[in-house]
Amino acid sequence: MSTPELTRRAALDGRIARFDRMVEIREFEDRTKDLFGEGLVHGTTHTAQGQEAVAVGLASAILPTDTVTCTYRGHGIALSLGMTPETVLGEIVGRTIGSIGGVGGSMHLCDPEIGLLPTFAIVGAGLPVAAGAAYSAQVRGTDDIAVAVFGDGSTNIGAFHETMNIAAVWNLPLVFLCENNVYGEYSRYNLTTPVDDIAVRATSYNMRSLILDGQDVDVMASSLAAEVAKVRDGVGPVLVEAKTYRYAGHSRADTAPYRPEGEFDQWLERDPIDTFERRLVDEGVLDGGGAEALRAEVAQRIATAVETVFAAPEPGVDSMFTNVWAD
Amino acid sequence: MGAGVPKLRTRQAVLAALTDEMRDDPAVVVFGEDVAVAGGPFKTSEGLLEEFGPLRVRDTPISEMAFMGMAVGAASTGLRPVVEIMFVEFLGVALDQLTTEGAFFHYLSGGRIRVPMTMRASVGAGLGFGLQHSRTLEQWLVGTPGLKVVSPSDPQTAYGLLRAAIRDDNPVAVLEPRALYAERGEVVTGEEGIVPIGTARTVATGTDVTIVTLGQMTGVATRTAAAAAWSADVIDLCTLVPWDRPTVLESVARTGRLVVVEQSPWSGGWGTEIVAAVTAELFGQLSAPPIRITCPDVPVPFNKELEARYLPTPGEVDRQITELLDTGRRPLAWWERTNR
Numbered sequence: 001m002s003t004p005e006l007t008r009r010a011a012l013d014g015r016i017a018r019f020d021r022m023v024e025i026r027e028f029e030d031r032t033k034d035l036f037g038e039g040l041v042h043g044t045t046h047t048a049q050g051q052e053a054v055a056v057g058l059a060s061a062i063l064p065t066d067t068v069t070c071t072y073r074g075h076g077i078a079l080s081l082g083m084t085p086e087t088v089l090g091e092i093v094g095r096t097i098g099s100i101g102g103v104g105g106s107m108h109l110c111d112p113e114i115g116l117l118p119t120f121a122i123v124g125a126g127l128p129v130a131a132g133a134a135y136s137a138q139v140r141g142t143d144d145i146a147v148a149v150f151g152d153g154s155t156n157i158g159a160f161h162e163t164m165n166i167a168a169v170w171n172l173p174l175v176f177l178c179e180n181n182v183y184g185e186y187s188r189y190n191l192t193t194p195v196d197d198i199a200v201r202a203t204s205y206n207m208r209s210l211i212l213d214g215q216d217v218d219v220m221a222s223s224l225a226a227e228v229a230k231v232r233d234g235v236g237p238v239l240v241e242a243k244t245y246r247y248a249g250h251s252r253a254d255t256a257p258y259r260p261e262g263e264f265d266q267w268l269e270r271d272p273i274d275t276f277e278r279r280l281v282d283e284g285v286l287d288g289g290g291a292e293a294l295r296a297e298v299a300q301r302i303a304t305a306v307e308t309v310f311a312a313p314e315p316g317v318d319s320m321f322t323n324v325w326a327d
Numbered sequence: 328m329g330a331g332v333p334k335l336r337t338r339q340a341v342l343a344a345l346t347d348e349m350r351d352d353p354a355v356v357v358f359g360e361d362v363a364v365a366g367g368p369f370k371t372s373e374g375l376l377e378e379f380g381p382l383r384v385r386d387t388p389i390s391e392m393a394f395m396g397m398a399v400g401a402a403s404t405g406l407r408p409v410v411e412i413m414f415v416e417f418l419g420v421a422l423d424q425l426t427t428e429g430a431f432f433h434y435l436s437g438g439r440i441r442v443p444m445t446m447r448a449s450v451g452a453g454l455g456f457g458l459q460h461s462r463t464l465e466q467w468l469v470g471t472p473g474l475k476v477v478s479p480s481d482p483q484t485a486y487g488l489l490r491a492a493i494r495d496d497n498p499v500a501v502l503e504p505r506a507l508y509a510e511r512g513e514v515v516t517g518e519e520g521i522v523p524i525g526t527a528r529t530v531a532t533g534t535d536v537t538i539v540t541l542g543q544m545t546g547v548a549t550r551t552a553a554a555a556a557w558s559a560d561v562i563d564l565c566t567l568v569p570w571d572r573p574t575v576l577e578s579v580a581r582t583g584r585l586v587v588v589e590q591s592p593w594s595g596g597w598g599t600e601i602v603a604a605v606t607a608e609l610f611g612q613l614s615a616p617p618i619r620i621t622c623p624d625v626p627v628p629f630n631k632e633l634e635a636r637y638l639p640t641p642g643e644v645d646r647q648i649t650e651l652l653d654t655g656r657r658p659l660a661w662w663e664r665t666n667r
Contacts, residue, residue, distance in 0.1 A: 001374065067404055069400070083559075110440070112403075112436060113439075117403055117432070118435035118441070125396065125424065125427070126423060127395020128393045128395070129424070131397045132397030133403065135400070136406045140406070162393035163390075164393070165393070166397070169388060179498040323436075324434055326438075326442070326496035326499055
């Protein structure tokens, strides 16, 4: 049985579709930020512009039967894994069309059909849960794996270290995917973290690790696929550090004035979407007109999603009493 | 209970429940500190490793946060994990995973994910473990929608509540009074031995007062009532979330008096919830103020005499209930009296 989510996931086999998805995430996050800025959505949100290649690379490298846990900066991961713009934005805006009907909000996205457990608003909390899913696969005798996606800030909380340790000791089929986006909330990571590379932390746990260019979707997809294959074969967990950059501030109200001058501009020169577009054009996979048409089509897709979401009903009061307990 | 019903220690009843559930359902797994090779610090998992193998019965590092979260993840992906927190205070470093993640996954998935995990923890004072290993801490757990809380009071309820907890599709915290692990009693095993969550047990019947109690205090209340000049309904709640309101309200409506006997601090213990609910429902029918007989608001003292004094004793329960019946007013707790 196919669903829009599984279809969107399967499409990522192709590089043009990966490009399309990255553009979609960027457009989605920009529009989301606008909607909050215009006062059309209440609460807060955390956007992930700049990190699209990590999300799409990951979704290209694993199967819908694999389990993913990720952070409250999860719109891009959710869209990559296959959730539709309508269900993600619907949840962010708090409408019935949202993935859990609008009772969760921006930080709480979920779709078990494509392997996404409820995203975590507590830093580091997803790591042990991913380890539990990996252990479950061991016990059930499947070759499913689990992926914990987390930021550099998570690597200073106990959950990271406890989970790295037990994953190594239990030889779990688990990929630790660190999105090192340089900032943990409002703090540059060198102010909170005594190592230059998160990857070196694997040494303490006798775990393999590698550093990837998180701004290159081809690298992310192929290198992650190779690592995932090993993990699926039972070689044990791996820590992958994707070097990336958070274009926005921590949350909607943060303009990131704490960033060193010029840093953002330097990262923009390596923008994952522009870089990928140039490569696809250079390789003749896409021509300049095609890229432009694709970007226009994506912008229209997101505009339609925004219209659909704002036309959708608000949840009724009964919805807050639903699914509190499993019968 | 007739001939043929085996007598088990509480710890053996726990083991029997784990064994029976693991035999019935290959999705049931047990992990925690020292539960596999060592058979559990309180011998509640002896032999499980040998019968069910190292994948389903597994020792963890001393990493409560990790293994509690792993229970959430495993329960969300097809298993029924039972994890053991050796002393309930250790839950402090793992609470996020139980009360902020696991309890809400069903809700946060729009009902698509179930989290059938069981967290067992040993609780309570009386064995000289000192103040960081002697509390019951129900108040850390109640008040989280999505998380059930039960506490056995004897071998039968240890068996029956644990089996019910493992079968439940919600996270369930099972608070096992450590001081009862060595106590023996008849245990009906199998399906008939299961104690449904949410149903209290009336362990004695009487007319003057309703005693509502839980866990380790059930025996204290029951023994006190059996020897007292007054007569009491003694209700062992068994489940704190969701607690059995109809049974309690029916009894208090009959006796007109409510006394909660609990191993909790005077301030903020679980009995406050019972007293509030009963007072609101039955205000005009009460012939005395509802009272709570609790521990004082102090850390659990180590010295053997002091530790025994800290817990509600049969003497204190009898004195307070006798005084309540005589005066119709709240008796002072022992530590409030000038001559304590």
